[in-house]
Amino acid sequence: MPDINTILFYIFAFLIVSFSFIVVFAKNIIYSAVSLFVTLFGTAALYILLRADFLAITQVMVYIGGILILLIFGIMMTTRITDSEIKTTNLSSVPAVFVSAGVFVILIIVLLTTKWNINPPVENDVTVNRIGNLLLTTYLLPFEIASVVLLIALMGAAMYARKK
Amino acid sequence: MPAAVQYIIIPLVKVVLIQITLLIGVALTVWLERRTAGFIQDRYGPNRVGPFGLLQPVADVVKLFMKEDIVPEKANKFIHSLAPAISVTIALSTIAVIPFADPIQLFGSEFKLQIADVNIGILYILAMVSLGVYGVTLSGWASNNKYSLLGGLRSSAQMISYELSMGVAVLGIILVNGTFELDTIVQNQAGWKWNIILQPVGFLIFLTAAFAETNRTPFDLPEAEQELVGGYHTEYSSLKFALFFLSEYANVIVSACVITTLYLGGYQFPYLQTFGLSPVLVSILQIITFLIKIFIIVFFFIWIRWTVPRFRYDQLMVLGWKVMLPLALANLTITAIIVTLLK
Amino acid sequence: MIFIFSNMVSLDYFLTLSIILFSIGVIGVLIRRNAIIIFMSIELMLNSVNLSLISFSSFMGDSQGQILVFFVMAVAAAEAAVGLAIIIALFRNKETINIDEINILKW
Numbered sequence: 001m002p003d004i005n006t007i008l009f010y011i012f013a014f015l016i017v018s019f020s021f022i023v024v025f026a027k028n029i030i031y032s033a034v035s036l037f038v039t040l041f042g043t044a045a046l047y048i049l050l051r052a053d054f055l056a057i058t059q060v061m062v063y064i065g066g067i068l069i070l071l072i073f074g075i076m077m078t079t080r081i082t083d084s085e086i087k088t089t090n091l092s093s094v095p096a097v098f099v100s101a102g103v104f105v106i107l108i109i110v111l112l113t114t115k116w117n118i119n120p121p122v123e124n125d126v127t128v129n130r131i132g133n134l135l136l137t138t139y140l141l142p143f144e145i146a147s148v149v150l151l152i153a154l155m156g157a158a159m160y161a162r163k164k
Numbered sequence: 165m166p167a168a169v170q171y172i173i174i175p176l177v178k179v180v181l182i183q184i185t186l187l188i189g190v191a192l193t194v195w196l197e198r199r200t201a202g203f204i205q206d207r208y209g210p211n212r213v214g215p216f217g218l219l220q221p222v223a224d225v226v227k228l229f230m231k232e233d234i235v236p237e238k239a240n241k242f243i244h245s246l247a248p249a250i251s252v253t254i255a256l257s258t259i260a261v262i263p264f265a266d267p268i269q270l271f272g273s274e275f276k277l278q279i280a281d282v283n284i285g286i287l288y289i290l291a292m293v294s295l296g297v298y299g300v301t302l303s304g305w306a307s308n309n310k311y312s313l314l315g316g317l318r319s320s321a322q323m324i325s326y327e328l329s330m331g332v333a334v335l336g337i338i339l340v341n342g343t344f345e346l347d348t349i350v351q352n353q354a355g356w357k358w359n360i361i362l363q364p365v366g367f368l369i370f371l372t373a374a375f376a377e378t379n380r381t382p383f384d385l386p387e388a389e390q391e392l393v394g395g396y397h398t399e400y401s402s403l404k405f406a407l408f409f410l411s412e413y414a415n416v417i418v419s420a421c422v423i424t425t426l427y428l429g430g431y432q433f434p435y436l437q438t439f440g441l442s443p444v445l446v447s448i449l450q451i452i453t454f455l456i457k458i459f460i461i462v463f464f465f466i467w468i469r470w471t472v473p474r475f476r477y478d479q480l481m482v483l484g485w486k487v488m489l490p491l492a493l494a495n496l497t498i499t500a501i502i503v504t505l506l507k
Numbered sequence: 508m509i510f511i512f513s514n515m516v517s518l519d520y521f522l523t524l525s526i527i528l529f530s531i532g533v534i535g536v537l538i539r540r541n542a543i544i545i546f547m548s549i550e551l552m553l554n555s556v557n558l559s560l561i562s563f564s565s566f567m568g569d570s571q572g573q574i575l576v577f578f579v580m581a582v583a584a585a586e587a588a589v590g591l592a593i594i595i596a597l598f599r600n601k602e603t604i605n606i607d608e609i610n611i612l613k614w
Binding site: 017023039051062077097100104138149 | 544561563565568569577578588
Binding site for chain 1: 242243246283284287290291294297298302304306313316320324327
């Protein structure tokens with residue numbers, strides 16, 4: 001009898017992988033978006049399994065509540081409902097599969113040949129406090145720069161999308 | 165207590181109890197809204213079905229069940245059916261982190277009157293609020309109707325804009341309380357120290373944003389009848405329309421719960437613990453206090469809806485970005501300064 | 508929050524999942540023509556990287572990996588905003604978002 005953690009891992013892994021296939025191969029772009037929703041949610045669930053509860057919620061807020069909504073917005077503005085992409089396959093699909101398989105094999109080799117450092121996990125660990133402390137001490141400068149990046153992106157996006 | 169009971173059975177019982185209460189609350193709110201609208205507009209409102217018309221929501225649901233479910237021919241059928249489901253799921257799952265009373269001691273073990281005591285409760289609420297856009301946006305797009313699409317686009321823009329001020333307003337609470345845990349935040353509000361007193365501006369911003377997030381008047385542009393027919397649910401009928409209806413009212417109740425928890429002292433009745441009552445009685449009184457507070461907020465929502473006219477779209481955006489957001493940021497800065505000085 | 512179950516799934520499982528997700532993202536970027544789907548594939552890849560970072564951080568008992576994920580999310584949000592703006596500007600000018608039809612340097 002596998003323990004409940006393993007079962008949960010397999011359920012979410014299965015969800016993530018199958019729905020990410022739909023994201024990539026769906027003919028209708030809105031199905032890609034909805035599948036991406038499931039994939040991102042599954043990843044957030046895995047984060048909780050990994051005790052990163054703060055990032056799991058941030059994932060839901062930023063990726064699902066922000067980025068994906070923007071993408072759906074983009075879809076609504078650029079695609080009509082009856083459209084479906086006719087030319088899904090491309091001349092480059094065979095090389096693409098090779099490249100992707102190559103990436104996969106290389107990464108798997110790296111995974112198998114490396115001895116990963118593993119420390120015993122800390123029980124009942126609250127990540128929010130530690131992340132907050134790190135962000136405002138060690139990583140203060142990157143944190144500030146990230147906020148400047150966000151501000152610039154906001155202004156840039158507003159400028160691009162404005163009618164000339 | 166065996167682990168299976170502790171981690172599966174008890175949460176399940178809590179979920180069922182709280183969801184049933186929420187659904188009954190939705191039915192009562194629908195009735196209350198129609199009766200209040202009647203009184204405000206100097207007419208009776210529904211008063212035929214059952215005592216005072218209290219069974220009117222039941223009759224409505226039965227009527228909606230009987231109706232034909234129409235899906236537009238050119239609509240995207242899958243998304244068209246998925247959207248109301250997403251709406252309802254998100255509306256009903258936000259309540260999971262709301263604490264209803266102090267923990268109760270029963271049969272030698274402690275029960276928290278809260279489905280999930282997570283240490284990031286506030287973030288969970290904000291995340292769920294940000295997901296609320298999906299049902300509306302997807303339904304607007306999938307109906308393949310210009311009114312629906314406009315309603316969907318408007319609502320996403322509106323909800324995203326007001327989410328921002330809502331988040332910044334909540335940051336004030338986090339600064340004052342130093343925690344994300346809703347349970348602790350409520351306990352910190354014992355006595356007179358309600359957050360509405362410590363954060364009056366934040367409360368106003370949060371309340372306004374809550375109106376916008378639930379798409380209620382004066383921010384009900386997504387479904388402005390005069391311009392957009394029914395907005396995003398123009399093409400919905402029968403049970404799917406009922407689901408949207410349910411999620412709208414569930415959202416109202418859940419927002420009332422969140423506002424109460426964050427700003428109005430949650431389940432705290434001032435100085436109740438000092439009266440020397442038995443703990444179980446205290447908990448029951450706290451639940452009643454919580455329900456009364458929720459009722460007041462819900463009534464306020466209804467009252468506003470039938471007395472204040474709708475904003476124009478550009479006014480809405482100006483209010484969101486040029487008034488609320490700067491105000492929220494100023495509130496945050498001043499709170500941060502005061503918290504630092506008082507430390 | 509009280510974590511009720513001890514973490515029994517080993518690091519390799521998470522890394523393998525992350526690798527699979529990354530490869531799927533690579534395929535998506537390479538074979539699709541729709542700019543928004545390419546965008547989504549990039550998000551998939553970023554997500555797989557985040558997953559591996561968080562699993563490293565969790566198995567090392569060190570929060571610094573999570574900080575990195577935090578920054579990845581910030582950059583992803585910025586990228587989404589600018590990218591979407593570009594896509595909408597393109598659509599306004601060329602009435603298409605298929606990248607193989609957007610192959611001129613100026614118009």
